[in-house]
Amino acid sequence: MADDDNQHSTSQSIKARLQEGNQNSVFRNKGLLELDTVIDEDRIVGRDDQLDNIISYIRPALQGNRPPNMLLYGPSGTGKSLIINAVCEQVLELANSQGDRFGVIKINCQTVSSHDRAIYRLVENAAQKAGVDIGVPESGVSTDQKLNRFYEILSNNLDSIIIILDEIDLLLGRRRNPDDEPAYSKLLYQLSRASHLGRIGGHVSVAAITNDPRFMQNLDGRAESSFNPQDVIFSDYDADQLQAILKRRKDAYQDDVLNGGIIPLSAALAAQDHGDARKAIDLFRKAGEIADRETEDMVHENHVRHAQKEARRDRTLTQMQGLSTQKKLSLYATAVSSVYSQRNLDAIPSTVAYRVYQFLVDILDVEEKSRESYLRYMNEAETYNLVTSQKRGRGFGSGVHKEYTFIDDSEVVVETLETDFRLEDAKHEGDLIKSVVNAQINNFFEGS
Incomplete structure (x- = not known):
């Protein structure tokens, strides 16, 4: 009985604390700050030209005509998805009020691994919008069968459709070599030709969104000619x-x-x-x-x-x-050399960082790798955009070494790596590591 009372008391306490948290929150409507929220037009700022262009391109849909295809490009976070989604929401409302069968179908290509998967996602989205069964299984049938089902749903339920393909440049598909046609090229060709070939009864327009200003250069010639979009450029x-x-x-x-x-x-x-x-x-x-x-x-x-x-x-x-322990250790040795340096160095010599690495593998009882391996691991860190490097000479007859600079705060790199259980023991040896770092830095510069 006592246990039941204690459990009831704990339950009441959790509920009370949860409710108190809601009542005392600094937020009124947190949803306005969620990145996928479609916002009201009065909250759109600094994009008047792009907004005017997209409105003019999509307006024909309300007049029974086909809007042109569009290519929205510019850096990440510059309003591309925001603007096209906001305009399409308004067009959808106006079309519904007029009794027009207008639809907007959206997929984010970042999460799509192949051309076949992209087609199935379009079928799913179209079926949901039309309120009908998907009609084809995800696997076990050909891509053409899925594409035919997509066209069937559109023809039977919508007279005008805008298909938004966000982050389209990420839909590369399974390519055996870099010269193979990317999956997005084939998809754009099929979608932009569907109305012309009579595959769909209504009007179909495609709005492709990308961060890559050279996107059109990577399209197959047929896809480029068929897609032929109106460009809308977004700047920072x-x-x-x-x-x-x-x-x-x-x-x-x-x-x-x-x-x-x-x-x-x-x-x-x-x-x-x-x-x-x-x-x-x-x-x-x-x-x-x-x-x-x-x-x-x-x-x-x-x-x-x-x-x-x-x-x-x-x-x-x-x-x-996904980085291995040795790669993390190499990165950690370089980062602590930056954080603990009493000389406030912006760039860390590879010679210093490798000596610190040797000390770390000793105190952590980890296999020591060669200097060449350390340099190879740091080259990989550079490809991950964690560091930049440049070669430095130390004078006649003294050879050349690399110097590493962290793109983000090196202190953040250290703190992040120390959350790895394989490196957490290093966190407790901060004073000792600091003395080793500065001894190696002093040796490096006094010996130059």
Whole structure:
């Protein structure tokens, strides 16, 4: 009986704490800061030209005509998906009010591994929009059968369709060699020719979204001719535009919970990172989440800086997933050499980092690899965009060495690597590692 009472008390306590967290949150409508939210047109900032162009291209759908195909390109986080989705939502509402059978079908190609899988995703999406059965299995039938089913659903249920293919350049498919036609080329050819060939009764337009300005150069000649899109170019946001974007979403928060410097700081930090609005919004949201975790009733600048550090750590962790212990040790030795250096070095000589690596493998009881292996591991880290390198000479007869500079904060790299259980013992030897780092740095420069 006592156990039942204790369990009931614990259950009540959890419920009370959950409800208290909701009541005391700094957020009013957190959904406004979710990256996949389709926002109202009055929240769109700094994209007037692109908005006007896309409206003019899609307007014919409301007049019973076929819109042109479109190619939206520009850096990540510059509003491509935001604008096309916002316009299509409005067209959908107007078409429905007129009794027109208009549809928008969207897939994100980042999660699609092949041409066959892309077609099946289109069938799934079209069937859901039309409220009909998919009609074909995911496997066990040919891609042509799936494509025919897709055309059948569209012809029977819609008179005008816009197909949005987000991040289309990532749909490469299974290619035996780099010269093979990418899967997106075949897909664009099939979709853009469907109406002309009578495969679909209504009008079909394709809006392809990519970060790659050279995307059209990689298309097969037939696909390029058939697709023949209207280009809509998106440039980076500047800090003022990012501020305006965040101001139009500040009602995601409760009244009077934002410190005055929150929006300018979030915008400035995102502007440094190539003007990516997604990162600005993500930073703005994460700052509030940190304030909630800390049961603060205000969001301060330190929450934004904490959010930026968490974002960098998450990005670094993603980049490091799958690295072997030896690769992580090589990276860790180089990063701690940067963090612990009393000379505040921007670039770490490979000679120093390798000596630190040798010390680390000794205290962690790990097999020691050669200097050539260390350099090979660091070359791989460079391909992962974790470091940059350049060769340096030390004077006549002294040879050449490499110097490594971290793209993100080396302290974040150290903290992230120390979460790996194979490296956690190094965390407890900080003072000893620091002395080894500076001894090796002093030896390096005094010997030059």
